[in-house]
Amino acid sequence: MRPGGALLALLASLLLLLLLRLLWCPADAPAHTRILVEESKEATHGTPAALRTLRSPATAAPRATNSTYLNEKSPQLTEKCKNLQYGIESFSNKTKGYSENDYLQIITDIQSCPWKRQAEEYANFRAKLASCCDAVQNFVVSQNNTPVGTNMSYEVESKKEIPIKKNIFHMFPVSQPFVEYPYNQCAVVGNGGILNKSLCGAEIDKSDFVFRYGNLKEKKALFLEDIATYGDAFFLLPAFSFRANTGTSFKVYYTLEESKATQKVLFFHPKYLKHLALFWRTKGVTAYRLSTGLMITSVAVELCENVKLYGFWPFSKTVEDTPVSHHYYDNKLPKRGFHQMPKEYSQILQLHMKGILKLQFSKCEVA
Numbered sequence: 001m002r003p004g005g006a007l008l009a010l011l012a013s014l015l016l017l018l019l020l021r022l023l024w025c026p027a028d029a030p031a032h033t034r035i036l037v038e039e040s041k042e043a044t045h046g047t048p049a050a051l052r053t054l055r056s057p058a059t060a061a062p063r064a065t066n067s068t069y070l071n072e073k074s075p076q077l078t079e080k081c082k083n084l085q086y087g088i089e090s091f092s093n094k095t096k097g098y099s100e101n102d103y104l105q106i107i108t109d110i111q112s113c114p115w116k117r118q119a120e121e122y123a124n125f126r127a128k129l130a131s132c133c134d135a136v137q138n139f140v141v142s143q144n145n146t147p148v149g150t151n152m153s154y155e156v157e158s159k160k161e162i163p164i165k166k167n168i169f170h171m172f173p174v175s176q177p178f179v180e181y182p183y184n185q186c187a188v189v190g191n192g193g194i195l196n197k198s199l200c201g202a203e204i205d206k207s208d209f210v211f212r213y214g215n216l217k218e219k220k221a222l223f224l225e226d227i228a229t230y231g232d233a234f235f236l237l238p239a240f241s242f243r244a245n246t247g248t249s250f251k252v253y254y255t256l257e258e259s260k261a262t263q264k265v266l267f268f269h270p271k272y273l274k275h276l277a278l279f280w281r282t283k284g285v286t287a288y289r290l291s292t293g294l295m296i297t298s299v300a301v302e303l304c305e306n307v308k309l310y311g312f313w314p315f316s317k318t319v320e321d322t323p324v325s326h327h328y329y330d331n332k333l334p335k336r337g338f339h340q341m342p343k344e345y346s347q348i349l350q351l352h353m354k355g356i357l358k359l360q361f362s363k364c365e366v367a
Helices: 005-014 075-091 100-111 119-132 220-228 243-258 270-281 292-303 341-353
Strands: 033-037 151-153 161-163 183-189 209-213 234-237 264-267 304-310
Touching: 033 292, 075 100, 075 341, 100 341, 119 270, 119 292, 151 270, 183 292, 209 292, 220 243, 234 243, 243 264, 270 292, 292 304, 292 341
Parallel strands: 033 209, 033 234, 183 209, 183 304, 234 264
Antiparallel strands: 151 161
């Protein structure tokens, strides 16, 4: 293997870096706070195209008074949007009967409904997340929440432990780095093919905090060059999700340290991710592992007052019937059974309909 090949192979096989520089991340972009998030190696594999489907509701749920759409001018539109909101809640637990085209029709209907942030819905959901998981204190591993001598269990391989010795402990920040929370406007940027030519770059870069995730398949020098694009960003790694991720994550830490990069490495706390998985399991998301998108969306709701999602699109085409790749960088689907994308997406749609966060479904408007 040529010099540096071992590190390159590890990076290529394990790291799915959140870099969108070819799309809309110029070097002179505003220096907002950013998190670059990595997925685990099991997250993507080439599989036959097969979208799991959902079934329409048999009956509508009881209507609450705190609706996102109560104060709109058109009574007909208000009624339609309220019915749609409760319908999505009802079918979210069903798994059969809905085709991709049916799902896209639902999204078309959602786009016709005016969106309005609902402070009470947001506060209630945020409180539930904080009660179960508390991202502010537990999101990443720190010296405060993981002292020397801890035997840390892995997130997925929970029967396996790693002893936290001084050499590992020194990689952790002293305390949680998000002391400035709550941030006002946060953008969570997914890796969906819908991002290509979306014209959303300027809008995203206006946010106070940007969470990104994507793919890295390049050499060490280009890796460092791409990282430099983001300025003083945090680089979030799943070192304690799978044992196979640990060594590679540590190599990235030392690569950045040796190059005196300004970016700081953080590690997902496995206990936080376990608690988050239990939270979403109560809502019907029972897959082997949550997607990075749902993890980071959950974190953003706790850390931010206003959350907007870009690049979340698990479909093979747009609502206008234009083909779209699964990722902005390739068309490989998640390993079957690893995530539950339709289930997750229906949950995110519910959060959108309730005014807790906002989903960007199409191209952004450019001033």
